[in-house]
Amino acid sequence: MNSRKVVFIFWSTLFISSVCGGIVGVFLNWDVYVGNGMTNFIVGVIWMIGLGAAISVVAQMGFFAYLFLHRFGLGLSKTHTLWNRIQWILIVFVYFDLVYFRYVAYAKEGESFFGYMIVPTLLFVYGVLIAWVKARETNQVAFVPALFFMFVITTIEWIPALVANDAKWLAIYITPLLVANTWQLLLLHRLIKKPA
Template sequence: MNTRKVVQLFFTTLIIGSLSGTIVGLLLDLDLYTSGSVANLIVGIIWIAGISAAFSLIAQMGFFAYLTLHRFGLGIFKSVKLWNWVQVILIAFVVFDLIYLRYIAFAQEGETIFHYMVMPLALLVYGAIIAYLKAKDTNKGAFIPALFFMVVITSIEWVPALTVNDPKWLWVYFAPLIAANTWQILILHRLQQQ
């Protein structure tokens, strides 16, 4: 992979993350941005696009950190099968933590744990779909690493919004992360083949 392809990956990921976050951010606060003048709408779009661009940069850092981590994992465990089992255990641990730790930290009286299961389980299902597509495009061995990246790395990148627990910011932060991570994991092998 040459420098031109890395730059292409950087800018396309930045654009995809920014657009997805801008769309979700506008939809979540449409009244805020459309009430008032056109200048209010323009400044609002620029602001939410800038925030989304920052989140997509975090996704890119997470992607390159994962590529490094994956190589370390293969080197430390000396076996793809063992490294895959470690990743599966970490996926289960992260999904459990996303449910249970958020529940004990933020649950109010009358709320059940099922309310806190929706987003982590949706992320797991979405991650499995993306991992399936990645494995179908490359090889079966890509499923677990892609699932690990989509669930674990996205969750780590999502931590600042998770600690605030504001539904609006959970989605505004999540949209560029998931869009950028999906793009990166599905396009990388195509860029390497060119």
């Protein structure tokens, strides 16, 4: 991995996630940005793209932090098996927290506990799909770290929106996060692959 590849990861991730975040943000705020003149719409688009870019930078910091954490975990545990078990425990812990603490903090009287399982389950299923692709393109050992990154690290990066607990902000925030994290995870092995 050289500096040119690091720069490519940074700018490509920033571009793709800001555009996707901007599109979703404008779509979810369509009534705010349309109908009050072209200037309002242009400023709204720029604002949403800028917000997507800022969230992308958070995702990139999380990605490089996880690369360090993963190597550190492997160094401490000496085997993939032990480190994978630790990651599975943390995945289950974060899933429980994402369901239970949001339910305790935000549930209104009569609201079902199972309703708070939908978003974490969808995020987990998405993480499994991306981890499966990663493992298929590299090796089976990559499955658990990829799932951990896509589920646990994404959840940590998503905390500002989770605290706000507004459906619109949850969607606006998670879009650039998922796009950035998916792109980085599936791009990394292609960039560091040794030529045949």
